[in-house]
Amino acid sequence: MNKKQLFEQIRVKKSFLCVGLDPVLENLPEHLLDLEDPVFEFNKQLIDATQDLCVAYKPNTAFYESRGLKGWKSLEQTWAYIPKDIFTIADAKRGDIGNTSAMYADAFFKEEQSGLGFDAVTVAPYMGKDSVSPFLNYADKWVILLALTSNAGHSDFQLTESENGKLYEEVIRSSSGWADSEQLMYVVGATRGSEFANIRRLAPDHFLLVPGVGAQGGSLKDVCEFGLNDHCGLLVNSSRGIIYAGKGTDFAEKARAEALKLQQEMESILTEAGLL
């Protein structure tokens, strides 16, 4: 899916919501636990209940990899179940020397080989250009590079100052030369509201993947104040805040209600910005 198509989906659905599919077996509704693949069944019902309200799904691969082969199978089935007009992000935070990154890229993008054909993968930038390029070699796929993350530890390195400014600024500046905004997005945590104006100065046209609303307390309004651009430019993710809204047999309805709240807030933001 290209940038134009993504914006079209945002306008059709009046939403820039990304639903994070981060299932922990112990937290799943009890009635699913006896099924052959409770994780897939959980995701399937969540996808059925939210697909008209969101433009993207983001399974974080850790929640699947932690269960070994079974988990990988659940991930594969989940990816295959997501309707093809919805943007899919493998949140895997990969990046290694070039030939190894090429294998990671195949793992998430090369469907005929790996069984997975995600639209995008999250990548850590710190090994530099040659560690990111193999992902960019897939011309119709996206790299979502970590810029300014939502966690407390973001200040350990990302805010470090040098003659080139803060480290995260340097990540955005340098990587903008590796690919354009048709192939590159940045991760910026919703908890970093005050930095959005600065990020838009460095990356005016890029889509930003913004995790951290919901369970981590980030504000959608603050993110949008400076984060919105003329093609929306935001994919705002909530995982736990949606998928664990309920724990009973009505968990999917409860998840839908939380997703709907966000979608409605997004619709009024998009309307106010003249983007619908």
Ligand SMILES: O=C(O)c1cc(=O)[nH]c(=O)n1[C@@H]1O[C@H](COP(=O)(O)O)[C@@H](O)[C@H]1O
């Ligand atoms: O790359 C990410 O998606 C990510 C980056 C970041 O800075 N912070 C962050 O929370 N995430 C991911 O976004 C999701 C947030 O989940 P919730 O806090 O449950 O909404 C998790 O999958 C995190 O791994």
